[in-house]
Amino acid sequence: MVETVLHLAAQNLLSPIILFFALGVAAALVRSDLTFPEAAAKALSIYLLFAIGFKGGVSVSAHGIDATLVWSLVAGVCLSFLLPFAAFGLLRAMTRLGALDAAAVAGHYGSISIVTFVAATSVLQSQNIAGEGYLVAVAAAMEAPAILSALWLAARFAQPDERGPRSRETQGLWREILFNGSIVLLVGSFVIGFVSGPKGLADIESFIVSPFKGVLCLFLLDMGLVAGRGLKASANQLRPGLILFGILMPLLGAFAGAVTASLIGLSTGGTVLFMTLAASASYIAVPAAMRVALPEANPSIYLTMSLGITFPFNLTLGIPLYLSAAQAIGG
Amino acid sequence: MKTTSAKRVEIIIEAPMETRLTDALDRAGVTGYTILPVLGGSGRSGRWSREGQVSRAGGMVAIICIIRPERLDNLLEAAFDVVERHIGVVTVTDCAVLRAERF
Numbered sequence: 001m002v003e004t005v006l007h008l009a010a011q012n013l014l015s016p017i018i019l020f021f022a023l024g025v026a027a028a029l030v031r032s033d034l035t036f037p038e039a040a041a042k043a044l045s046i047y048l049l050f051a052i053g054f055k056g057g058v059s060v061s062a063h064g065i066d067a068t069l070v071w072s073l074v075a076g077v078c079l080s081f082l083l084p085f086a087a088f089g090l091l092r093a094m095t096r097l098g099a100l101d102a103a104a105v106a107g108h109y110g111s112i113s114i115v116t117f118v119a120a121t122s123v124l125q126s127q128n129i130a131g132e133g134y135l136v137a138v139a140a141a142m143e144a145p146a147i148l149s150a151l152w153l154a155a156r157f158a159q160p161d162e163r164g165p166r167s168r169e170t171q172g173l174w175r176e177i178l179f180n181g182s183i184v185l186l187v188g189s190f191v192i193g194f195v196s197g198p199k200g201l202a203d204i205e206s207f208i209v210s211p212f213k214g215v216l217c218l219f220l221l222d223m224g225l226v227a228g229r230g231l232k233a234s235a236n237q238l239r240p241g242l243i244l245f246g247i248l249m250p251l252l253g254a255f256a257g258a259v260t261a262s263l264i265g266l267s268t269g270g271t272v273l274f275m276t277l278a279a280s281a282s283y284i285a286v287p288a289a290m291r292v293a294l295p296e297a298n299p300s301i302y303l304t305m306s307l308g309i310t311f312p313f314n315l316t317l318g319i320p321l322y323l324s325a326a327q328a329i330g331g
Numbered sequence: 332m333k334t335t336s337a338k339r340v341e342i343i344i345e346a347p348m349e350t351r352l353t354d355a356l357d358r359a360g361v362t363g364y365t366i367l368p369v370l371g372g373s374g375r376s377g378r379w380s381r382e383g384q385v386s387r388a389g390g391m392v393a394i395i396c397i398i399r400p401e402r403l404d405n406l407l408e409a410a411f412d413v414v415e416r417h418i419g420v421v422t423v424t425d426c427a428v429l430r431a432e433r434f
Contacts, residue, residue, distance in 0.1 A: 172351075295416045295418070
């Protein structure tokens with residue numbers, strides 16, 4: 001088992017997507033002027049969401065809908081609600097974070113990172129393992145519930161002076177979360193892929209299949225730059241307890257994901273993707289929601305934790321580990 | 332050329348709060364403003380930049396209003412409700428405008 005993990009990790013570490021991520025981190029650490037214009041980064045992320053959503057929809061169209069899909073959605077939403085409570089408990093035990101910051105960080109660990117999911121899909125493809133296509137829809141469903149848990153944790157445990165005065169800012173927050181651009185594009189592409197099926201995929205295959213990994217490499221280069229600059233800027237915030245949490249929490253999430261996936265009866269590939277979803281931490285939807293709803297929480301802590309520690313961990317060691325664990329479970 | 336005194340209010344605020352602020356300004360009857368992207372900067376909460384951001388959460392925007400002096404308090408009250416708890420800067424400066432009837 002250990003040998004398999006190390007072999008997969010070594011293979012994964014030498015893949016272009018990881019090496020480009022490492023290049024981004026290295027460029028940031030040596031203060032290179034390499035940057036991605038905001039519009040270019042946005043265009044890359046739109047492409048990835050469109051492609052992964054569409055291919056997921058086509059896969060469901062080809063294989064049909066069954067009860068496992070519904071159970072996966074229900075389980076994903078439940079995990080997204082529950083994981084922040086475990087994260088909050090761990091943070092309070094392992095770190096000196098106040099209740100407000102701990103609640104904000106915990107919310108990130110219940111939600112998901114779609115790029116980690118995409119990277120896991122890419123690793124599965126390289127191993128010729130297929131996962132359930134509808135897990136893209138599960139990813140979309142897992143974005144938001146954790147935010148509710150984080151807000152409840154903040155309201156329940158943070159001191160009133162820590163939270164600041166209540167305001168009307170949360171008005172409209174749920175509409176913004178549920179209909180944020182990423183979710184609309186991901187779910188919309190999924191539905192279009194489902195409706196148009198394999199024939200639709202054949203029509204646009206040259207655009208969304210072949211260039212996919214190249215675009216992912218560019219996107220991860222940008223992620224590496226953002227993560228590296230975030231780490232440099234917030235290095236003084238990262239106490240050992242926080243770093244340890246950033247590695248332990250994805251393992252705990254992956255364990256919960258593995259148990260849930262085996263109860264639902266997902267395939268080996270599906271189990272890896274479900275574990276990855278449960279193990280990943282948000283850096284798009286939840287930070288924006290936290291800035292609106294919990295502005296007193298320190299953004300440099302939660303962004304650095306999710307983007308600077310947990311994302312690289314999942315990308316380099318986590319995914320191979322989850323793959324080995326899923327193969328061991330699946331026999 | 333005839334010029335008229337006015338107030339220039341510049342609010343630099345977190346990007347996720349942009350719509351909330353412009354909605355509050357609209358409700359307060361302030362319908363003229365300009366939204367500008369901000370490249371980056373540094374402040375009490377550290378450095379930030381709009382380049383390569385995968386999320387808007389870390390970015391900022393600048394909202395600029397030119398307004399008649401007697402309407403200033405109304406605008407500031409509306410803006411303060413939104414910016415009170417957030418990272419950002421609100422400044423008011425004197426300026427002069429041409430075509431005063433437009434403000």
